[in-house]
Amino acid sequence: MKLITRNTDYALRAVCYIAQQKKVITVTELVNVLGVPRSFMRKILQKLSKEKILESYKGQGGGFRLRILPKKIFIVQIMRIFQGPVSLNGCFLKKDVCPNKGKCLLRKKINIIENNALMQLRQINIASIIKG
Amino acid sequence: MKLITRNTDYALRAVCYIAQQKKVITVTELVNVLGVPRSFMRKILQKLSKEKILESYKGQGGGFRLRILPKKIFIVQIMRIFQGPVSLNGCFLKKDVCPNKGKCLLRKKINIIENNALMQLRQINIASIIKG
DNA sequence: GCTAATGATACCATATTAGTATCTTTTGTC
DNA sequence: GACAAAAGATACTAATATGGTATCATTAGC
Numbered sequence: 001m002k003l004i005t006r007n008t009d010y011a012l013r014a015v016c017y018i019a020q021q022k023k024v025i026t027v028t029e030l031v032n033v034l035g036v037p038r039s040f041m042r043k044i045l046q047k048l049s050k051e052k053i054l055e056s057y058k059g060q061g062g063g064f065r066l067r068i069l070p071k072k073i074f075i076v077q078i079m080r081i082f083q084g085p086v087s088l089n090g091c092f093l094k095k096d097v098c099p100n101k102g103k104c105l106l107r108k109k110i111n112i113i114e115n116n117a118l119m120q121l122r123q124i125n126i127a128s129i130i131k132g
Numbered sequence: 133m134k135l136i137t138r139n140t141d142y143a144l145r146a147v148c149y150i151a152q153q154k155k156v157i158t159v160t161e162l163v164n165v166l167g168v169p170r171s172f173m174r175k176i177l178q179k180l181s182k183e184k185i186l187e188s189y190k191g192q193g194g195g196f197r198l199r200i201l202p203k204k205i206f207i208v209q210i211m212r213i214f215q216g217p218v219s220l221n222g223c224f225l226k227k228d229v230c231p232n233k234g235k236c237l238l239r240k241k242i243n244i245i246e247n248n249a250l251m252q253l254r255q256i257n258i259a260s261i262i263k264g
Numbered sequence: 265g266c267t268a269a270t271g272a273t274a275c276c277a278t279a280t281t282a283g284t285a286t287c288t289t290t291t292g293t294c
Numbered sequence: 295g296a297c298a299a300a301a302g303a304t305a306c307t308a309a310t311a312t313g314g315t316a317t318c319a320t321t322a323g324c
Contacts, residue, residue, distance in 0.1 A: 039284050059291025062300045109256050117249040124241050171315050191322030194269045
């Protein structure tokens with residue numbers, strides 16, 4: 001069970017690198033540094049650009065740059081972009097087949113755990129990663 | 133992003149039901165109660181049986197029964213059986229492409245969160261679910 | 265021996281994830 | 295203005311995971 005897919009993985013690395021360089025970075029440079037397939041990297045960066053994490057410049061001398069401050073980019077945000085909304089209990093409780101229905105203890109417990117984890121995850125931003 | 137797949141979902145429900153009935157239960161009964169496709173349910177129960185959660189009896193009058201006490205069956209166990217080992221950081225950190233390598237802060241942070249969540253998940257067992 | 269049960273196994277369908285390819289648009293430089 | 299170097303858009307393919315089906319073998323009670 002993977003909680004972070006390769007999409008998210010590459011995206012996080014790319015964003016970290018771009019954040020550290022503090023200038024406009026081309027796909028070519030990223031591909032060389034991170035060893036990720038070119039077309040795949042392009043697609044990821046385009047998505048990050050559409051989602052307002054990155055800013056892009058076309059034409060010669062173009063590339064990508066952060067659109068917002070590293071401390072304002074949270075990894076849950078990136079996860080959501082590439083993996084959809086993060087939640088622990090998918091189907092288990094939405095159907096009322098669940099023997100205990102409303103008062104189901106499992107639901108409550110899992111929700112508590114999920115909220116704790118999310119609250120902690122929400123605090124991790126790019127700035128705190130690259131400071132390491 | 134689903135953290136509990138349908139496999140696990142059905143397995144948990146089946147185990148809960150069997151735990152509540154406290155007797156040998158056939159696939160037919162489970163299928164009627166839970167509304168899960170028969171063949172699929174069979175496969176799931178066979179797996180639970182192989183993994184020593186359930187005990188099976190062949191032949192007429194046969195079926196499935198818990199092999200261990202409800203309070204000793206934890207949902208992480210079931211998750212592991214159907215979804216593999218539970219871990220937050222799949223690929224992101226195992227490769228040393230990670231810019232910060234050993235001292236990577238993200239790794240530490242994610243590990244802490246993961247351990248917290250797992251510790252809490254580990255405490256939820258079947259007994260605590262059916263008590264609700 | 266029949267029937268009702270599980271065991272083992274092989275297969276198919278669908279969805280998600282990962283990756284590739286190609287054509288278009290923009291922009292700086294000569 | 296022509297060219298080259300960049301991203302934008304989009305469509306396609308491949309691999310893997312998930313969800314589900316089907317069938318034959320084995321076991322045990324009546």
